[in-house]
Structure formats: C-alpha cells, structure tokens
Amino acid sequence: MSQLLLDVNGLTMQFGGLKAVDKVNITVKNRQIVSIIGPNGAGKTTVFNCLSGFYIPTTGSVLFKGKEIAGMKDFQISRQGLVRTFQHVRLFSNMTVIENMLVAQHRHLNTGLLSGLFKTPSYRRLEREAMDRAVFWLKEVNLLDSANRESGNLSYGQQRRLEIARCMVTQPELLMLDEPAAGLNPNETKELDELIIRLRDEHEISILLIEHDMGLVMGISDHIYVIAQGMPLADGNADEIKNNPDVIKAYLGES
Amino acid sequence: MGKLYNAIFSAGIALVLACLMIGVKLDTDGTTLKVHGASPEQWSWIIGGIALVFLSQLFADQIDAAFGKIPKPNLSNLIPEGDKMVRLKPWLLAGVFVCMVIWPFLVSRGSVDLATLALIYIMLGLGLNIVVGLAGLLDLGYVAFYAVGAYTYALLSQYFGLSFWVCLPISAGMAALFGFLLGFPVLRLRGDYLAIVTLGFGEIIRILLNNWTAVTGGPNGISGIDKPSLFGLEFSRRPSEGGTTFHEFFGIDYSSTYKVIFLYLIAVVLVAFVIYVINRLMRMPIGRAWEALREDEIACRSLGLNRTAIKLSAFTIGASTAGFAGSFFAARQGFISPESFTFIESAIILAIVVLGGMGSQIGIILAAIVMTILPELAREFSEYRMLLFGLTMVLMMRWRPQGLVPMKRPVLELK
Numbered sequence: 001m002s003q004l005l006l007d008v009n010g011l012t013m014q015f016g017g018l019k020a021v022d023k024v025n026i027t028v029k030n031r032q033i034v035s036i037i038g039p040n041g042a043g044k045t046t047v048f049n050c051l052s053g054f055y056i057p058t059t060g061s062v063l064f065k066g067k068e069i070a071g072m073k074d075f076q077i078s079r080q081g082l083v084r085t086f087q088h089v090r091l092f093s094n095m096t097v098i099e100n101m102l103v104a105q106h107r108h109l110n111t112g113l114l115s116g117l118f119k120t121p122s123y124r125r126l127e128r129e130a131m132d133r134a135v136f137w138l139k140e141v142n143l144l145d146s147a148n149r150e151s152g153n154l155s156y157g158q159q160r161r162l163e164i165a166r167c168m169v170t171q172p173e174l175l176m177l178d179e180p181a182a183g184l185n186p187n188e189t190k191e192l193d194e195l196i197i198r199l200r201d202e203h204e205i206s207i208l209l210i211e212h213d214m215g216l217v218m219g220i221s222d223h224i225y226v227i228a229q230g231m232p233l234a235d236g237n238a239d240e241i242k243n244n245p246d247v248i249k250a251y252l253g254e255s
Numbered sequence: 256m257g258k259l260y261n262a263i264f265s266a267g268i269a270l271v272l273a274c275l276m277i278g279v280k281l282d283t284d285g286t287t288l289k290v291h292g293a294s295p296e297q298w299s300w301i302i303g304g305i306a307l308v309f310l311s312q313l314f315a316d317q318i319d320a321a322f323g324k325i326p327k328p329n330l331s332n333l334i335p336e337g338d339k340m341v342r343l344k345p346w347l348l349a350g351v352f353v354c355m356v357i358w359p360f361l362v363s364r365g366s367v368d369l370a371t372l373a374l375i376y377i378m379l380g381l382g383l384n385i386v387v388g389l390a391g392l393l394d395l396g397y398v399a400f401y402a403v404g405a406y407t408y409a410l411l412s413q414y415f416g417l418s419f420w421v422c423l424p425i426s427a428g429m430a431a432l433f434g435f436l437l438g439f440p441v442l443r444l445r446g447d448y449l450a451i452v453t454l455g456f457g458e459i460i461r462i463l464l465n466n467w468t469a470v471t472g473g474p475n476g477i478s479g480i481d482k483p484s485l486f487g488l489e490f491s492r493r494p495s496e497g498g499t500t501f502h503e504f505f506g507i508d509y510s511s512t513y514k515v516i517f518l519y520l521i522a523v524v525l526v527a528f529v530i531y532v533i534n535r536l537m538r539m540p541i542g543r544a545w546e547a548l549r550e551d552e553i554a555c556r557s558l559g560l561n562r563t564a565i566k567l568s569a570f571t572i573g574a575s576t577a578g579f580a581g582s583f584f585a586a587r588q589g590f591i592s593p594e595s596f597t598f599i600e601s602a603i604i605l606a607i608v609v610l611g612g613m614g615s616q617i618g619i620i621l622a623a624i625v626m627t628i629l630p631e632l633a634r635e636f637s638e639y640r641m642l643l644f645g646l647t648m649v650l651m652m653r654w655r656p657q658g659l660v661p662m663k664r665p666v667l668e669l670k
C-alpha cells in the first residue's frame with residue numbers, strides 16, 4: 001500500500017450553531033492533483049483553513065505524511081511541507097518580487113543574529129542559495145523579468161503566479177490552491193493549467209485545488225471531491241462527477 | 256452644514272475642558288476646600304481660545320490648503336540615489352564621523368553636554384524605531400527598558416564596583432531580558448491592547464524602583480555613580496586609590512572639560528554602533544520579516560514564519576538598545592532616580608519616532624536633535640513646554656503626517 005500524503009477523516013468545523021464543515025473525508029496520494037468543488041459558501045475555504053492550521057477543527061483527524069497535524073500551529077504545519085495560497089491574493093505588496101521570495105525562505109535564512117551582523121561565509125552561502133532558489137522559481141512561473149519590481153504593481157495574473165512561486169520556494173510536498181484561476185483571462189488560465197500539471201509531473205508534488213472553473217478542474221484532476229453545505233456529496237474522477245445526478249442537482253439548485 | 260456642526264462641537268469641548276482646567280480652582284482654606292473662579296483676564300483668554308478653535312474648525316479646508324502651499328522640502332531627495340550613493344557613502348560617513356569628533360573641541364562645554372543628551376535621545380529613538388517603525392508594535396512603556404539599563408549599571412557599580420565598560424553589555428542584556436519576559440505573554444495582543452499593557456509595564460517598573468527602597472534607594476535614587484574610564488584612566492580631579500587620572504598620565508592640567516568631551520565621544524561611538532547594527536538588521540532576513548509581518552500577518556503565517564518569535568525579536572532588540580542608552584545615561588549623570596523615567600519620557604521618544612518619520616533613521620536623528628535642542632533654545636517658555644510640544648505635534652500632523660523624512664526601505668535587487 002502506498003502511503004497517503006494527506007488523510008483527512010471526519011473533519012468538522014463548527015462556528016456557534018453553524019456547521020461550516022461536516023464530517024468531510026479527503027485523501028491525497030503522492031503526485032496527485034485533487035480538487036474540491038462545491039457551490040458558494042459550501043465550506044471549501046474553511047476546509048483549507050482547518051488543514052493549514054488557521055482554524056482548529058472541532059473534531060476529526062488530519063494526517064499529513066502519517067502524522068497528526070490537527071491542532072498544530074499554522075507556521076508549524078507549513079514547515080511540515082503543507083503550504084497554501086489564499087482566495088484573495090496576499091502578497092507583501094510594498095516589497096519587490098524577489099524580496100517576497102526571500103521572506104518565504106525566512107526559516108532557511110534566519111540562522112542567527114551574529115552570523116548576519118558579521119556576514120559570515122556560511123550566511124553568505126545561505127543567502128546565495130536562497131537567491132538561486134528564488135530565481136529558479138521565478139523562471140518557472142515566468143516572472144524573472146519582473147524580479148525587481150514592487151509586487152503590488154504587478155498585473156493580477158502575475159500576482160497570482162508570484163503567490164504560487166512564493167509557496168513553491170518553501171519546498172512543500174502538498175500545495176493547496178484556493179481558486180487560483182479566479183479573475184484570470186482564458187490565456188492565463190491555460191498557463192496556470194500547464195503550470196499545475198508541471199508541478200505534479202516535474203516537481204513531483206501533490207496539489208489540492210479549490211476551483212470554480214469546471215473546465216480547469218475536469219481537465220487536470222486525478223480525483224474530485226464535491227462538498228455542499230459543508231457535507232461531502234460525492235467523489236470520484238472527472239467522468240463520474242460529471243454524470244453524478246446529486247452533483248448536477250446541487251449545482252442546478254444553486255443557480 | 257457638517258462643518259458648522261463640527262465647529263460648534265469642537266468649541267463646546269474646548270469650553271468644557273477650559274472651564275474645568277482653568278475656569279475653576281480648588282484651594283484649601285484651613286480644613287475646608289474652596290472653589291475659586293478664574294479672573295476676568297483669564298476668562299477673556301479662554302473665550303479667545305474657544306473662538307480660535309471655532310474658527311479654525313469652520314475654515315479647516317482653507318487652513319489645510321494654506322498649509323499645503325507651504326513648500327515641503329523633500330529631504331529624502333538630498334540623499335543621492337543608487338550608484339552615486341554607493342560610491343559616496345564611505346566618504347560621507349567618514350566625513351560626518353570626523354566632524355562629530357573634531358566639533359566638541361571647538362565649542363563650549365554646555366553645547367557638548369547638550370549634544371551628548373541629543374545623542375542619548377538618538378539612541379532611544381533608533382531603538383524604539385525598531386519596535387514601532389519597523390515591526391509596527393506600539394510600545395508606550397519604552398522608558399522601562401531605559402530605566403532597567405540605567406539601574407543595572409548604577410546598582411552593579413554601587414554594590415559590586417563593576418566598571419562602565421563591563422556593565423554596558425550587561426545592561427543591554429538585562430533590558431533585553433526584561434523585553435523578552437514582557438513580550439512573551441503580551442505580543443499576542445494587538446494594537447491598542449499592546450499599547451496599554453506596555454504603558455502599564457512602564458509604570459510598574461517606575462513604581463517598583465520608587466518603592467524598593469532597600470535596593471534602589473527609592474525616590475532618593477542612586478548618586479555617585481562612577482564615570483566611564485579610558486583604558487583605566489579616570490577623568491576625576493583626584494585618582495581613586497590605585498588608579499591613575501587622565502591628566503596625570505598625560506601630564507596636563509586638570510580640566511573638567513575633558514570629561515565632558517570624553518562622554519560625548521563615547522556617545523558618538525555608541526550611536527555609530529547602534530546605527531550600524533540597525534542598518535545590518537534591516538537588510539537581514541529578520542528585518543525583512545518585520546516588514547512582511549507589518550504588511551500581511553496571515554501570509555507570513557502561511558509561509559512558516561513564527562510571528563511571536565519575530566515580534567519578540569524586535570521587542571527584545573529594541574529593549575536592549577534602550578538598556579544601552581540607559582547605562583550610558585546613568586554614567587553621564589552620575590545620579591539617577593525614578594523621576595528620570597516617567598511616562599513623559601516614553602512620550603517624547605515616541606514623538607521623536609513619529610516626527611522623524613516612522614522607520615526612517617535620518618528622520619529620527621533629526622527629530623531627536625530638534626526635540627532636545629528646541630527646549631533649550633526656548634528656555635523662557637519652559638513652563639509652556641508641554642503646550643509647545645502638543646502644538647508642534649498638531650502642526651506636524653497637519654503639515655507632514657509622514658514625518659520629516661519618510662522612510663525609504665533598503666531594497667534588495669537581483670543582480
């Protein structure tokens with residue numbers, strides 16, 4: 001049996017009387033693209049918040065690489081190799097693109113006050129390595145030309161790509177993307193599509209994706225989970241989901 | 256219409272405050288309290304003041320426009336850009352340093368003394384700037400760490416006879432420790448709550464120093480604190496037993512000016528050291544993390560940055576700078592008491608940071624100089640010091656809310 005990268009069991013998140021997420025199960029294997037879809041307000045982002053430690057789940061277990069991470073602090077979880085983006089872009093907009101990429105590597109760089117104050121050789125080496133990693137990922141998302149621009153001045157599509165690069169430079173094993181295609185034009189969506197597939201096939205990571213763009217989801221997902229009103233509705237591959245009467249009803253009922 | 260309402264409201268508030276604070280006075284008459292009204296002359300002043308408030312609110316837009324016409328010298332443009340700066344910088348810095356060293360030999364003793372005081376405030380301003388300007392944490396009790404530094408040196412010197420140079424790092428370390436201990440529980444708090452807790456902490460330290468008479472001498476303070484020595488050479492008229500004095504060693508006549516200049520030079524070196532460290536910090540990962548945390552805390556958390564540790568580092572480093580300044584202050588003064596560490600000191604240091612332009616080091620240096628020298632120039636107005644202080648703040652906020660020299664971040668460039 002190949003070990004599961006992520007194994008979510010009976011995840012429930014209650015806000016007062018509202019069960020925003022109710023007994024959701026998700027599994028992600030290595031080198032898989034898994035999507036979560038569902039109508040607006042279904043609780044998809046709340047699932048992400050629970051997995052990434054922003055909320056502490058009311059009940060349920062979250063195993064990442066076989067280790068329980070529910071209840072861990074957000075920064076501890078991301079250090080395990082589980083990193084996310086946000087539904088609304090969150091860049092350090094007064095900082096340049098390259099600086100954004102370095103902040104993401106803070107943990108690797110921040111080795112000690114004294115080594116930094118005196119610029120010891122080991123500090124310089126770490127800094128150079130971090131720079132190289134940043135350059136590598138900026139090249140991957142086609143942003144190298146904008147490296148010295150202030151990130152707040154980038155176009156929306158570029159900001160989205162920078163957000164992904166900034167996650168990737170932390171060397172995660174599971175990348176969680178919250179509606180990465182929202183607000184992108186068809187061209188940019190196609191580039192994003194290719195990027196996500198490349199992340200899986202070349203960089204060998206897994207991706208958990210929340211997305212409303214059905215074309216994108218159906219085209220790239222290895223497995224799809226549907227959530228409605230916090231509860232799991234269905235799961236399966238693209239064809240199974242497309243033909244599932246419950247799913248069709250949930251989406252038609254919404255509109 | 257809204258304007259008129261606003262103006263009436265402001266005038267009303269001014270009236271209430273003026274009546275309470277100036278209009279009535281309580282006096283003890285034997286065992287009873289008596290209420291006195293203000294004199295007619297005072298009343299005419301009060302009414303004039305209220306009219307001024309009313310009119311200034313009513314014509315706020317016009318006044319703002321007039322303020323807008325006052326040219327704003329863009330001080331940050333005086334600093335050359337890019338490559339030119341890189342070439343000029345070492346010369347510029349060397350030049351400034353040489354001037355700073357030669358200058359005290361040309362002017363009066365009083366000016367040198369005042370300059371030393373200004374240097375202390377520069378150190379404090381730069382230290383608080385790490386906390387407020389760079390990390391974005393509002394600390395209203397900064398003076399507590401200043402006090403910790405000062406008392407650390409005073410007590411170690413009094414009880415154990417340790418020298419200034421030994422105590423300097425110990426004081427910084429003690430202040431850092433206090434910063435760490437305070438910061439650990441309270442840095443979870445946000446904005447205003449943090450401000451209130453730090454305000455309380457500042458008062459606690461002062462009251463502790465005031466009441467722990469057995470150790471700190473209470474309100475009487477500690478006097479006769481040793482001055483720093485130059486490689487063991489003392490600057491007193493007569494050497495302590497087994498010691499040598501500076502003038503004897505060099506075979507010159509005794510003059511107390513040497514001591515003043517020596518203290519000034521120490522302050523210059525300390526300030527240079529603090530500036531160097533802060534400049535490095537701003538270019539180091541930790542400095543970038545402060546900035547990032549100020550911009551978007553949630554993004555930081557999602558990228559594996561431990562926000563408590565990062566805030567704590569800013570708080571601790573800021574505190575240690577105050578400890579540094581504190582121990583030098585104690586050495587320079589030779590006498591300290593809780594009086595020197597009241598809330599108003601915290602307020603002045605914060606004002607230096609805000610007036611200078613949060614985060615900007617040159618701005619803070621200018622503001623610290625202005626804030627120490629102005630009160631000296633305007634000695635005849637010393638009774639109105641706080642009033643002038645408030646007025647300066649109001650005018651600055653109207654004229655230049657971003658401070659004298661708005662911050663410019665050292666930007667890291669690729670290749």
Ligand SMILES: Nc1ncnc2c1ncn2[C@@H]1O[C@H](COP(=O)(O)OP(=O)(O)OP(=O)(O)O)[C@@H](O)[C@H]1O
Binds near residue numbers: 015
């Ligand atoms: N912190 C919170 N406190 C209270 N209720 C919350 C909180 N966070 C989310 N909710 C509620 O949980 C439900 C699910 O919200 P969530 O943001 O997870 O939906 P979503 O599936 O991401 O929707 P969308 O597609 O619009 O992004 C909503 O009804 C929302 O109001």
Ligand SMILES: [Mg+2]
Binds near residue numbers: 045087
């Ligand atoms: Mg959402």
